[in-house]
Amino acid sequence: MPSLSTAVLIGAFLLLGTRPLLASDLRAGVAKVDITDVNAGPVNDPLYAKALVLKNGGTTAVLITVDAVAIGEIGRIGNGFLGTVRGQLQKELGIAPEGVLVNASHCHGIVRADTAQLVVQAVKEAYAKLVPVLAGAGSGHEDRVSENRRLKLKDGTTVDMRRAYSMPRDEHVAGVGPIDPQIGLLRLDRLDGKPLAVLYNFACHPIMNPPGKGNSADYPAFASKVIEDSLGSGALAFFVQGCGGDINPVRYKEINRPPDAAPLGTMLGGSVVEALREIQPAADGVLKVGNQTLSLPRGADFEQRIARIEALQATLLRSLKPTNINFKTFVPLLIGQKLSPEFPSHYSQSYFHDRAQGRTDLERLDADNKAQVEAYLANIQIMEQLTRLSANLALLKKHLAQNQAAGSPTLDVEVAGLRVGDFKLVTFPGELTVEVGLNIKKAAGDSRAFVAGYTNGYIYYAATAEQRNNPGYAQEDCDVLVAPEWQQKFEEKALQVLKGL
Numbered sequence: 001m002p003s004l005s006t007a008v009l010i011g012a013f014l015l016l017g018t019r020p021l022l023a024s025d026l027r028a029g030v031a032k033v034d035i036t037d038v039n040a041g042p043v044n045d046p047l048y049a050k051a052l053v054l055k056n057g058g059t060t061a062v063l064i065t066v067d068a069v070a071i072g073e074i075g076r077i078g079n080g081f082l083g084t085v086r087g088q089l090q091k092e093l094g095i096a097p098e099g100v101l102v103n104a105s106h107c108h109g110i111v112r113a114d115t116a117q118l119v120v121q122a123v124k125e126a127y128a129k130l131v132p133v134l135a136g137a138g139s140g141h142e143d144r145v146s147e148n149r150r151l152k153l154k155d156g157t158t159v160d161m162r163r164a165y166s167m168p169r170d171e172h173v174a175g176v177g178p179i180d181p182q183i184g185l186l187r188l189d190r191l192d193g194k195p196l197a198v199l200y201n202f203a204c205h206p207i208m209n210p211p212g213k214g215n216s217a218d219y220p221a222f223a224s225k226v227i228e229d230s231l232g233s234g235a236l237a238f239f240v241q242g243c244g245g246d247i248n249p250v251r252y253k254e255i256n257r258p259p260d261a262a263p264l265g266t267m268l269g270g271s272v273v274e275a276l277r278e279i280q281p282a283a284d285g286v287l288k289v290g291n292q293t294l295s296l297p298r299g300a301d302f303e304q305r306i307a308r309i310e311a312l313q314a315t316l317l318r319s320l321k322p323t324n325i326n327f328k329t330f331v332p333l334l335i336g337q338k339l340s341p342e343f344p345s346h347y348s349q350s351y352f353h354d355r356a357q358g359r360t361d362l363e364r365l366d367a368d369n370k371a372q373v374e375a376y377l378a379n380i381q382i383m384e385q386l387t388r389l390s391a392n393l394a395l396l397k398k399h400l401a402q403n404q405a406a407g408s409p410t411l412d413v414e415v416a417g418l419r420v421g422d423f424k425l426v427t428f429p430g431e432l433t434v435e436v437g438l439n440i441k442k443a444a445g446d447s448r449a450f451v452a453g454y455t456n457g458y459i460y461y462a463a464t465a466e467q468r469n470n471p472g473y474a475q476e477d478c479d480v481l482v483a484p485e486w487q488q489k490f491e492e493k494a495l496q497v498l499k500g501l
Contacts, residue, residue: 025285026420028133028188029053030197030236031125033118035067037076040110042214045221047109050238051122052188052197054287054420055130060095061289061418062123063199064102065238067217068111070458071104071429076111082456084116085123092120093127098291101416101427103240104454107206107218133188133196135284135421137448140183140275145219145264146204148177148434149248150467150474157472160246161253163210164391166384179203179247180434182441183272184240184450186423189281195235198227200272201425201450203242203434208249208261219249222265223272230273237272240425241454243437245461246476284421288501291416291456294493297483298411302400309393309473316382316389321375330376333369344369392478399460399481411481414456415493419501424449426494426501429457433476435464436487440494449498462486 032050036043047067054061064085069075071082086097102119112118149161152175153168161167184201206218220239227237249264325333336344343351345362354362416427424446432453440451453462463476465484470477 024132024134024191024283025056026133026135026283026287027055027130028196029126029129029131031122031129032236033122035111035115035118036215037110037112038215040215044209044213044216047107047111047215047217049115049119049122050236051119051126052199052236052238053123053126053130054289056285056287059287059289060093060099061287061420062089062095062100062126063238063240063418064100064119064123065240066102066104066111066115066119067107067109067221068104068115069106069108070454071102071456073458073460075108076113077104077115081116085119088120089123093124095123095127098416099289101289101418101455103427103452104458105206105217105220105239105241106244106431106454107216107220108211109215109217131196132191134191134281135423136187136189136279136281137421137423138185138187138275138279139447140185140200140271141181142183142202142268142271143179143181145250145268146179146181146244146247147250147252148179148246149205149252150177150246150476152176153472158467158470158474158477159388159472160474160476161248162475163253165387167253168384169381177246178434178438180243180438182450183268183275184242184423184425185272185275185279186420187276187279187281188420190233194233195231196233197236197238198231198272198276199238199240199423200227201240201242201452202268203244203437204247204249205244206241206249206261208252208259208264210259216261219261219265219268222262223269224265226266226269227272230269237269240452243432243434243451243453245431245433245453245463246467247434282421286419286421288419289417291414292493292497293412294415294489295410295412296486296489298403298406298409298481299399299483300409301483302396302403305473305478306393306396306400308471309389309396313386313389313393316386320379320382323372323375323379325372325376330373333373334377337366337370337373389473392473392475395475395478399479403481411459413459415490415497416456417497417501422448424498424501425452426450426497427452427455428462428490428494429453429455430459430462430482431476433461433463433467435467436462436491440491440498443491443495444498446498451494462490 224237
């Protein structure tokens with residue numbers, strides 16, 4: 001792991017500086033608990049659930065961040081998790097269910113089976129440690145750790161890059177989608193100026209560490225460690241996943257060195273610390289929290305999309321050509337043709353000798369071999385396309401069955417809002433793609449308004465309407481439950497929630 005930059009160390013010094021004591025009606029408490037399933041294999045770094053409890057008068061808000069893939073549906077955390085946590089907190093602490101927000105980082109670590117009880121334990125501990133705090137909001141910038149995984153092809157389609165299948169040919173790629181380099185920040189200090197908590201909202205899949213490394217919270221773990229080590233005083237850093245549905249860690253497909261989340265997390269953590277220097281918390285006791293139910297249309301085009309993929313698969317299978325070569329003979333032929341396009345089969349002397357005798361045997365052989373290599377390359381490309389189509393076809397069939405079993409043309413989701421001082425957050429229970437977050441923040445016109453996916457449930461991917469209608473079949477387009485019209489409904493609701501805050 002690279003060492004902390006000078007800027008980070010300076011930032012830590014400034015953050016720990018004292019300031020005159022101020023009065024504040026806002027109180028906060030923090031706690032964390034290890035939720036790693038140590039019986040699931042090796043552990044690269046621990047998984048945590050962290051609890052931030054905020055209270056002002058009769059209003060109580062709880063933000064819980066969990067190093068897990070999702071809140072329900074997939075992974076170890078079941079669909080009853082949120083109800084269990086909210087029910088126990090209401091019963092034991094009198095906290096209203098709508099005041100509880102749970103965000104999953106979307107790392108792919110394996111959590112303990114009793115995570116719900118551990119989360120309740122952490123919230124109770126945080127609640128017992130409430131102290132007056134000052135609040136400040138701001139933002140940072142980090143554009144070195146993420147990249148858009150959707151590739152725009154010259155034929156007008158879009159594919160995505162995943163470790164599960166290969167990339168398209170470079171000459172077929174026309175461009176890539178955007179990223180969101182903004183880091184949304186909430187800083188909470190005790191009245192003596194010592195940091196208590198930092199909430200940082202950032203959009204990127206935490207999938208850099210491969211499964212071979214064992215359980216890992218991925219880059220957010222390393223970012224949070226940098227932040228917490230810099231802040232000192234027992235402060236906790238809360239990573240809140242943003243609209244990272246189509247955002248990968250940078251160089252995610254690199255094969256020339258082992259994938260490692262530590263450098264990316266260290267850079268992100270350093271950028272957070274640097275940005276925190278510009279935030280001066282104040283005695284702003286504003287605290288608002290709540291949620292609304294939004295009814296979204298379920299996708300009604302799955303059968304048509306499935307039929308199109310199956311027809312495309314049949315066409316591609318028919319286009320496969322028989323060849324005289326296999327992989328063993330293809331590789332040396334291809335290398336020879338690339339090394340010496342004019343004389344691939346032998347030294348130039350042999351070609352000139354044959355020509356002097358009026359023979360063209362080598363040239364005819366080269367022409368035949370070139371045709372065989374081109375046919376084999378075409379077959380490889382078809383195979384790669386079939387692999388992508390097969391993966392996405394399975395997802396469409398899965399979600400068609402889910403929507404049919406639901407017996408309703410709509411899907412109800414929870415959209416939550418949280419305001420602490422000038423910091424405002426609107427949430428959604430799915431994998432929002434980056435353009436959705438960018439749209440909402442631009443329309444809100446508020447530099448202290450941020451967006452989080454993966455919160456209070458999980459409804460798989462929520463791609464833009466354009467992405468949702470992509471004829472190229474990327475995972476974000478197929479691993480969905482909702483219709484393309486969902487985007488406008490949510491963006492309007494998100495702006496309404498932010499305005500209400």
